[in-house]
Amino acid sequence: MHTLNVALAERSYPIYIGKGLLDHDLLRKHVRARQVLVVTNEAIAPLYLDRVLAGLQGLQVDSMLLPDGEKYKSLAVLEKIFDRLLEGRHARTTTLIALGGGVIGDMVGFAAACYQRGVDFIQVPTTLLAQVDSSVGGKTAVNHPRGKNMIGAFHQPKAVIIDTDVLETLPAREFSAGLAEVIKYGLIRDVEFYRWLTANIDALLGRDPSVLSEAILRSCQNKADVVAEDETEQGSRALLNLGHTFGHAIETATGYSAWLHGEAVATGMIMAAQLSADLGWLPQADVDALSALLARMGLPVKPPVGMTASQCRELMALDKKVHDGSLRLVLLRAIGQAVVTADYDDAVLMRMLERDCAAGE
Ligand code: NAD
Ligand code: GLY
Secondary structure, rough: EEEEEEHHHHOOEEEEEEEOEEEEEHHHOOOOOOOOEEEOOOOOOHHHHHHHOOOOOOOEEEEEOOOOOHHHOOHHHHHHHHHHHHOOOOOOOOEEEEOOHHHHHHHHHHHHHHHHHEEEEEEEEEHHHHHHHHOOEEEEEEEEEEEEEEEEOOOOOOOEEEEEHHHHHOHHHHHHHHHHHHHHHHHHHOHHHHHHHHHHHHHHOOOOHHHHHHHHHHHHHHHHHHHHHHHOOOHHHHHHHOOOOHHHHHHHHHHOOOOOOHHHHHHOOOHHHHHHHHHHOOHHHHHHHHEEEEEEOOOOOOOOOOHHHHHHHHHHHOOOOOOOOOOOEEEEOOOOOEEEOOOOOOOOHHHHHHHHHHHOO
16 A cells, blocks of 8 residues: 655645555544544445445444535535435534545545535545545535536545555546546656656556556655645646636537546647647647647547637636636646746647637547
């Protein structure tokens, strides 16, 4: 087992990464008092809930199953978590446990941030995306019909427990979506990691345990470093949003159903890289190599059919990184060196969007 630390003074917490950790007594160690609510969904419960419950014997353990899917990441479903906590008379010392992917993690984290003005929670991420990204860093949220993740809070977990074995049951498409976020760390701040990923792509796609574990470890280390530097995204944490402004436009244009988040991020990262190349910052060969790498991972590399350049630009303007009317983007000065900037020519952006959207499959 590897242990990393997210260094946030009194809010610091460990990330445990290893095989078979669901059967370890780690969860119990991080439960503060005698009450626990485990929240998972209908798909994950039959696979892993019993093992989690087995590690919590002797406590008041309540559990609940939410419906599966991004469309249930809503205030209405969040209220059901509060109902369950109140039914079970959970006190301020209770601990919520999020067993699932990013949807469950974000929702349970937000419930923990709100219930009685803030209680403990532990992340037990079960998708690759959640293991390398969403479970670390304390961003919690639900969606609003007018925008994704628009209602939320920063609330750090007490621990993140990553059992790499659970990825064995993850569908291939979800696995690939998670790989997009892994690649992201290499692109924004870790060129060595990017080279390592490129060299180990076959083993990674084959879910080779040691290569996968190394990829998760290095991703979490990168994420922990960024979060420790800028917990509430006043500056450098925004780099983690590489590809997300384009990606959110794709997700919105496709109604949050046709594309997975990681798929939209993959195409978004290529669009960000292409714009960086069009601005003369990045060699075109780097963009082409990135595109080939993501395609090899089974990820989409062109915007969705039917999305126009002007629609994309309009949707991008809804991004949280718009400040005083100017849209800041995460772009690449080089592989491993991202910047957040509004210093680009909008005409170059529009030309790139027109070319890319016309090329959409
Ligand atoms: P998800 O939570 O919807 O999980 C994907 C699917 O995989 C679901 O159907 C789920 O039931 C299933 N699943 C989960 N674990 C499984 C397993 N081990 N075996 C078999 N099936 C399994 O999606 P996700 O990609 O994990 O998360 C996406 C969400 O994360 C989005 O809502 C996004 O906004 C959010 N997110 C948050 C952050 C953050 O910093 N908080 C970062 C990135 C993404
Ligand atoms: N996934 C973006 C962040 O955690 O900041």
